[in-house]
Amino acid sequence: MPMLLNNRYQVIQTLGSGGFGETFLAEDTQMPSRRRCVIKQLKPIQDNPQVYQLVQQRFRREAAILEELGDGSEQIPKLYAYFLEKGQFYLVQEYIQGQTLTQKIQQQGLMSESAVKEILISILPVLDYVHSKGIVHRDIKPDNILIRYADGKPILIDFGAVKETIGTVVTPSGNSTRSIVIGTPGFMPSEQLAGRPMFASDIYSLGLTAIYLLTGKMPQEMGTDPATGALLWRQYALNVTPSFAAVLNKAIQFNVRVSAAPPQEARFISAREMLQTLQSGAAPFPPTMPYSQPPVATVPSLQIPENTVAVSPSNSNQTPVNQSSGSGQKGILLGSIIAGALIGTSVIIGFALSNRQQPQPIAQQQTPQSTSEPNPVEPKSEPQANNPAISEPSQQTPEPQETVLSEPTPETSIPQATQTTAPQVDRTSPEEFVRNYYATINQGEYQQTWNYLAPSFQSNKRLHPQGYLSYIDWWGGRVQQVEVDRVSLLGTGTQTATVNAQLKYLMKNGKVVSSSVNFSLLWDAESSGWVIADAK
Numbered sequence: 001m002p003m004l005l006n007n008r009y010q011v012i013q014t015l016g017s018g019g020f021g022e023t024f025l026a027e028d029t030q031m032p033s034r035r036r037c038v039i040k041q042l043k044p045i046q047d048n049p050q051v052y053q054l055v056q057q058r059f060r061r062e063a064a065i066l067e068e069l070g071d072g073s074e075q076i077p078k079l080y081a082y083f084l085e086k087g088q089f090y091l092v093q094e095y096i097q098g099q100t101l102t103q104k105i106q107q108q109g110l111m112s113e114s115a116v117k118e119i120l121i122s123i124l125p126v127l128d129y130v131h132s133k134g135i136v137h138r139d140i141k142p143d144n145i146l147i148r149y150a151d152g153k154p155i156l157i158d159f160g161a162v163k164e165t166i167g168t169v170v171t172p173s174g175n176s177t178r179s180i181v182i183g184t185p186g187f188m189p190s191e192q193l194a195g196r197p198m199f200a201s202d203i204y205s206l207g208l209t210a211i212y213l214l215t216g217k218m219p220q221e222m223g224t225d226p227a228t229g230a231l232l233w234r235q236y237a238l239n240v241t242p243s244f245a246a247v248l249n250k251a252i253q254f255n256v257r258v259s260a261a262p263p264q265e266a267r268f269i270s271a272r273e274m275l276q277t278l279q280s281g282a283a284p285f286p287p288t289m290p291y292s293q294p295p296v297a298t299v300p301s302l303q304i305p306e307n308t309v310a311v312s313p314s315n316s317n318q319t320p321v322n323q324s325s326g327s328g329q330k331g332i333l334l335g336s337i338i339a340g341a342l343i344g345t346s347v348i349i350g351f352a353l354s355n356r357q358q359p360q361p362i363a364q365q366q367t368p369q370s371t372s373e374p375n376p377v378e379p380k381s382e383p384q385a386n387n388p389a390i391s392e393p394s395q396q397t398p399e400p401q402e403t404v405l406s407e408p409t410p411e412t413s414i415p416q417a418t419q420t421t422a423p424q425v426d427r428t429s430p431e432e433f434v435r436n437y438y439a440t441i442n443q444g445e446y447q448q449t450w451n452y453l454a455p456s457f458q459s460n461k462r463l464h465p466q467g468y469l470s471y472i473d474w475w476g477g478r479v480q481q482v483e484v485d486r487v488s489l490l491g492t493g494t495q496t497a498t499v500n501a502q503l504k505y506l507m508k509n510g511k512v513v514s515s516s517v518n519f520s521l522l523w524d525a526e527s528s529g530w531v532i533a534d535a536k
C-alpha cells in the first residue's frame with residue numbers, strides 16, 4: 001500500500017533522504033488533476049516537547065516566508081501547503097520538471113562561459129529578491145539549482161533556513177538556540193561556517209557553483225595558492241575571459257569587509273552589485289590583482305561529498321547531522337567526520353567574530369530598484385546622519401511595502417523576548433555593547449551590526465527606506481570610521497537600557513563630524529544580547 005501523507009498526498013517515490021528527513025515526489029489526491037508535488041519531510045534534531053513547540057512556531061514562520069518567496073518569484077517553487085504529522089514537519093512544494101545543474105554537467109559536460117553567464121544573470125535577480133526579504137539561502141550549490149525544462153530558467157530550491165529551524169535545540173540552561181549551521185562543505189564561506197551566514201555568503205556559494213559549471217570540479221578538488229589561499233581554478237577553464245574570471249574571483253573572495261579592505265579584495269556585497277558588474281561586461285578589478293581566499297577552504301582537503309551538512313559552532317557535543325545529496329552519494333560517515341572537523345574551526349572563528357548567538361538576518365526591504373548614488377549629504381546637515389543605524393534615503397527610491405516579514409512575529413518580537421527572564425550574569429554591559437557595535441562597524445561587519453537592530457528599527461522606512469541596502473550604503477559608502485569618544489549609561493530597567501554615545505564620524509569625503517546619540521536598548525533573551533530599539 002503506497003504511503004498517504006496527511007491523508008492526502010500519495011507518495012510516488014523518494015527523491016532523496018538524509019539527516020533532516022526524506023524528500024518525496026507525490027500526487028495530491030485532493031486535486032482533480034492529482035497534480036504532482038514535492039514533499040519535504042523535516043525531523044527536529046532534538047526530541048523533547050519544549051523543542052517541538054518551538055520548532056513548530058518557527059516552522060510556521062519559515063513556511064510563511066517560503067510561501068511569500070514562492071509567490072514573489074517564478075524561479076522559486078511555490079509552497080502549496082505545510083503540515084505536521086506524527087511529530088514530523090512537512091512542506092508541500094511545486095514540482096519542477098527539470099534537471100539540477102549537477103545532473104546537467106554529468107550528462108552534457110562542461111558549460112561555456114556564455115551559458116554560465118546566462119544562468120547567473122537569470123538567478124542573481126532571484127537571489128536579490130530573496131535577500132531583500134531578509135533571507136540568506138545558505139545552501140546554494142549545483143544540486144540546489146534546477147534548470148526547468150519548460151523554459152530553461154534556473155530555479156532555486158532547498159532553502160536552508162527551514163532546516164536551521166529544525167535544528168533548534170534547548171540548552172541545559174533552558175534557552176533555545178538554533179544550534180546548527182546549514183551549508184555544504186566547499187561551497188560555504190568561512191563566515192557561514194562560523195555560524196554567521198550573510199547575504200554575501202550566497203554570492204560566494206554561487207561563484208563556486210559557476211566555477212563548477214565551467215570546470216566540472218568541486219571546490220575541494222582544486223588546489224589553493226599556498227601564499228594567498230586563492231582557489232586555483234583557472235587552469236581547468238582556460239577559455240574563460242579575464243573579465244568573467246575576475247567577476248567570479250570577486251564573488252569568491254574571503255573578505256566581506258567592505259570598508260576594511262580595498263574594494264578589489266572584497267567580495268561583492270550584494271547580488272545586485274554582481275549582476276550589474278556582469279551586465280556591464282567590465283572587470284571588477286584588474287584580473288592580475290591578488291585576492292585573498294578563506295584559509296578554511298584548505299581545511300576540508302579530504303575528498304568531501306557535496307552533501308548539505310549541519311554543524312554546530314556553539315555546541316560541540318551536538319551530534320552533527322548530515323543530509324545526503326540528491327545524487328545518491330550518502331557519505332554520512334565521512335560527512336560527519338568532516339562536520340566534526342569543521343566544528344572546531346567553526347568554534348574558533350565563531351568566537352573570534354562575535355560572542356552573540358547567530359542572529360537571524362532580518363531585512364524588510366523590497367527589492368530596491370534604484371541604483372543611483374546616495375545623496376552626498378554630510379551627517380550634520382541631515383538629522384538621520386546623527387543616527388548610528390541610518391543611511392541617506394535615496395530620493396529615487398520607491399517606498400518599500402510592508403511585508404509579512406516586517407512585523408516581528410510573537411516568537412521573535414522584542415517585547416516577548418524581553419518578557420522572558422534574561423540571564424542576569426555574564427551580560428554584556430549596555431556601554432560595552434554600544435562600543436562593540438561601532439567597533440564591528442569599523443571592521444565592516446555590517447550584516448552583523450544590522451542584526452543588532454530590532455526588527456521594528458530595521459523596518460523604520462524613514463531611516464532605512466531600502467532596508468539593509470540603505471544601511472550599507474551609509475556605513476560602507478560614506479563613513480570611513482567612527483570614533484567613540486564617550487559612552488554613558490543614562491538609565492536601566494530590568495530588560496532595557498538607555499545609553500548616550502559621543503561620536504566622531506570620519507567621513508569618506510574627508511570631513512569629521514561630531515554627534516551625540518541616545519540609544520534605547522532592549523535585552524533579547526533569545527539571542528542573549530542587546531538589540532537597538534531606537535537611536536536619536
Ligand SMILES: Nc1ncnc2c1ncn2[C@@H]1O[C@H](COP(=O)(O)OP(=O)(O)OP(=O)(O)O)[C@@H](O)[C@H]1O
Nearest residue numbers: 015016017023038077094095096308323324325326
Ligand atoms: N521543487 C522541486 N521540484 C523538483 N525536484 C525537486 C524539488 N525539490 C527538490 N527536488 C529534487 O529532489 C531531490 C532531493 O531533494 P532535496 O534537495 O530536498 O534533498 P536532498 O538532496 O536529499 O537534500 P539537501 O540538498 O538538503 O542535502 C533532488 O534531486 C532535488 O533536485
